[in-house]
Amino acid sequence: MKGLTSKQQEILDFIAQFARQEGMAPTIYEISEHFDIKSATAFAHVRALQRKGFVNRSSKARSLSLVNTEKPKHFSLTLSIPVLGHISAGAPLLSEEHVECKVIIDPSLLPRGVGGHKLFGLRVQGESMRDLGILDGDLVIAKQTEEASIGDVIIAMVDGETTVKSLYLTDGKWELRPANPAFHSRFYDLEALTIQGIVIALQRTF
Numbered sequence: 001m002k003g004l005t006s007k008q009q010e011i012l013d014f015i016a017q018f019a020r021q022e023g024m025a026p027t028i029y030e031i032s033e034h035f036d037i038k039s040a041t042a043f044a045h046v047r048a049l050q051r052k053g054f055v056n057r058s059s060k061a062r063s064l065s066l067v068n069t070e071k072p073k074h075f076s077l078t079l080s081i082p083v084l085g086h087i088s089a090g091a092p093l094l095s096e097e098h099v100e101c102k103v104i105i106d107p108s109l110l111p112r113g114v115g116g117h118k119l120f121g122l123r124v125q126g127e128s129m130r131d132l133g134i135l136d137g138d139l140v141i142a143k144q145t146e147e148a149s150i151g152d153v154i155i156a157m158v159d160g161e162t163t164v165k166s167l168y169l170t171d172g173k174w175e176l177r178p179a180n181p182a183f184h185s186r187f188y189d190l191e192a193l194t195i196q197g198i199v200i201a202l203q204r205t206f
Helices: 006-022 028-035 039-051
Strands: 065-067 072-074 079-084 099-105 119-123 139-144 153-158 161-170 173-177 186-188 194-203
Touching: 006 028, 006 039, 006 079, 028 039, 099 194, 119 194, 139 153, 161 194
Parallel strands: 079 119
Antiparallel strands: 065 072, 079 099, 119 139, 139 194, 153 161, 153 194, 161 173, 173 186
C-alpha cells in the first residue's frame, strides 16, 4: 500500500472514529462538513484512499469499509490504536510527539473489560519477556492506567525509560520481573515507578 498524506490520514482517522461513535460509516457530506471542505474535495480524498488500498466503497450510502490484509472490515467493527515511539518523562502519554503511527485491529480480539480505557501500542525491544510469549519486535496493546495488580504485565516508566515487565511487590519495593532466566528482576522504591498501562493483547507480524 502506498503511504498517506497528512490530510488523508486525518480523514481515515475521522472515518474510523465516526464509525465507532455512530455505529456506521460517515457520508461524503459529513466528511466535507467536518473538515470544512467541498464535497468534491472530500470525495477525491476518499477515492485516493480507495486507490491506495485503505478503504472500499460502493454506490450505496454509508458503504465505506476498511481494507485489512485478508478481508475488508467495516469501520464500525475496528479500532484505530496509536503506536507510540520513544516515551519521554513528563509529557502526556498519548501526545502527538509520542505517536509514530496507528494500527487498525478487530476489537473482538481484545479481552472484555477494556471499554472506557484509552488504548495504545508499543513495539517491544529485546527478549526479556520471551517466556511469556512476548518477543523482540512484537507490538503489545495496552490499556492506559496508573494502577495495576500484582502479576500484571505492565508498561512502566523508570529512570526516564519505558519497559515492559511483570509487576510484583517484594520487601516494600516494586519488582519488575522479566520472563527470561538470562535477565534479572529490578527493584524500585514505590515512588520511583510510574505505571503507564497494562498489556492486554499482542500483535505479531511474521
